[in-house]
Amino acid sequence: MAENIAAQSAVSSRGLGLSTKMPAFFHVLEDQWDPTSNPQGIVNIGLAENALMQEEMKGFLNSHLNVESHALTYGDGFSGSKRLRESLCHFLNRHFQPHVPLSPSHMVATAGASNALECCAWALCDPGDYILIGRPYWTTFRTLLGNRASVNVLDVNFDGVDPFSSDAVELYRETYMQAIKKGKKITAILLCSPNNPLGRCYSPEILCSYMRLCGELDIHLVSDELYALSVWENPTMEDPDQFKSILSFPSESLMNPQKLHVIWGMSKDFGATGLRIGCLISQFNTRFLNACESISLFSFPSSLADNAVAKLLADDSFTDHFISLNRARLSENYRHVTTTLSDHGIPYTQSNAALFVWVNLGAMTKGHGATDADILEILNREKVYVTSGLTYASEQPGWFRIVIAHPKHVLDEGLKRIFGAMLYYETRITK
The missing domain is CATH 3.40.640.10 (Type I PLP-dependent aspartate aminotransferase-like (Major domain))
Structure with a gap:
């Protein structure tokens, strides 16, 4: 008790309040999955990052950064x-x-x-x-x-x-x-x-x-x-x-x-x-x-x-090509992800913009009353990171955001773990 009071006195009241508001995804960044160097890591298809155009971006920056x-x-x-x-x-x-x-x-x-x-x-x-x-x-x-x-x-x-x-x-x-x-x-x-x-x-x-x-x-x-x-x-x-x-x-x-x-x-x-x-x-x-x-x-x-x-x-030729290629890759990945979701009977909303698909994983629990927290728990168990409707003030439970702007091998690994997590939940709940 005394140690706890001492620790609290080391920062202001404002500092104590802010210390509870650390971003929830930092642990993901510290343990990201790689098929070779970290196969047991967390597959991150939750953060809205676009990894589809990194080679093109790196190429431009490395050839034009004249300080x-x-x-x-x-x-x-x-x-x-x-x-x-x-x-x-x-x-x-x-x-x-x-x-x-x-x-x-x-x-x-x-x-x-x-x-x-x-x-x-x-x-x-x-x-x-x-x-x-x-x-x-x-x-x-x-x-x-x-x-x-x-x-x-x-x-x-x-x-x-x-x-x-x-x-x-x-x-x-x-x-x-x-x-x-x-x-x-x-x-x-x-x-x-x-x-x-x-x-x-x-x-x-x-x-x-x-x-x-x-x-x-x-x-x-x-x-x-x-x-x-x-x-x-x-x-x-x-x-x-x-x-x-x-x-x-x-x-x-x-x-x-x-x-x-x-x-x-x-x-x-x-x-x-x-x-x-x-x-x-x-x-x-x-x-x-x-x-x-x-x-x-x-x-x-x-x-x-x-x-x-x-x-x-300022480089119109580069930006026009970059934007066109980015759109084509996003469209292709959207079709890839949504086809896989459909094959597994998972509902999603139609979209044509941004980097993600809004997916109803709650529908996979077959009326067992799983909360977003329940689903997140089993997703964490399978070490796949997506964000739940709780993160987006969703009015309906069960909705999750899956980011599609990743290479297909990352998406496939993430989706495989999601399906495995939901199957585990169904097996556990019906025992």
């Missing part, structure tokens, strides 16, 4: 070099087709998209404010918004309503009204477009509806477009919506353009989570960007990564 003295300094400031922001504008103007062309003054560069989102929490919200997010969603948003900036997430429940429909937009309105009656201050809607974990895009009509709603409620709209270019062909999906950036609409006719903000980064579309380059775009709110600049010391991207990404995004 200059400028890259070893504080450069042009803490929010990205002039060259990086010019390259980001060039690239995003080509692929996002903004209604008002982007210029470097419209953005700040950050050490990844997570930093960009935390900048929104600091500069758009006061401590205790709420941001609306529709379920299911990546619950690490709560960590990014809350751990340091003390901004809360308020879930929007759909109760069976299609999350991509106009009815869903109205549920945001209802949730907002109910929260205001309870004295909560709602600052913004955070929209993940394309959606994580559902892997679908919003139609242009629905995106405009969200903008109109934010205009009517006079709140901010933050569009997280991290998977924008990871949209691929799914021949079995009837007339799927394609990605359209919120920047491509005439925002001034739909909402207060000062309250529209977009986040993008290199981690998903370019399979480069380790480069830590993201950007926060706000075309009509210089004061907001200045506020982000004021805390840019805490989101300062590496000058070496800055240098490499600036060269990469």
Whole structure:
């Protein structure tokens, strides 16, 4: 008891609180499966990393990373070099087709998209404010918004309503009204477009509806477009919506353009989570960007990564080929995984975007009432890592997210272990 008290006194109350919020997947990174060097390790098909394009990315970086003295300094400031922001504008103007062309003054560069989102929490919200997010969603948003900036997430429940429909937009309105009656201050809607974990895009009509709603409620709209270019062909999906950036609409006719903000980064579309380059775009709110600049010391991207990404995004030939090849490989892997799931009678939702499939493993328990925690326990036993609906505030139990952006031998090993785990559960429960 005395030792426990002594240990607690060694850190602040704030430190004690943060120590319980360690990311749950660090143990996976320390013991990743390799068929040769670590065959007993954990097969990681849970983290949203894109491993399909690493050879192409390594080839470009190794042949183009010519370090200059400028890259070893504080450069042009803490929010990205002039060259990086010019390259980001060039690239995003080509692929996002903004209604008002982007210029470097419209953005700040950050050490990844997570930093960009935390900048929104600091500069758009006061401590205790709420941001609306529709379920299911990546619950690490709560960590990014809350751990340091003390901004809360308020879930929007759909109760069976299609999350991509106009009815869903109205549920945001209802949730907002109910929260205001309870004295909560709602600052913004955070929209993940394309959606994580559902892997679908919003139609242009629905995106405009969200903008109109934010205009009517006079709140901010933050569009997280991290998977924008990871949209691929799914021949079995009837007339799927394609990605359209919120920047491509005439925002001034739909909402207060000062309250529209977009986040993008290199981690998903370019399979480069380790480069830590993201950007926060706000075309009509210089004061907001200045506020982000004021805390840019805490989101300062590496000058070496800055240098490499600036060269990469300016190379149209390379990026066009990279994006096309990435989409083809994602499409192929989607078909591979979903065919295997179908062969084993496992339901999944149709998708055509991002890096994953939303899978109903709970359906394999045949009505035995298995919880997500029960299924995770047996998956851990088989040393395969996927993330459960609990991680995404899912309204229905039994749903899990499987990342498809891995070489097929990794996917096959992971799926084999999932099927083995579920068979073990059925054998144990029916004894």
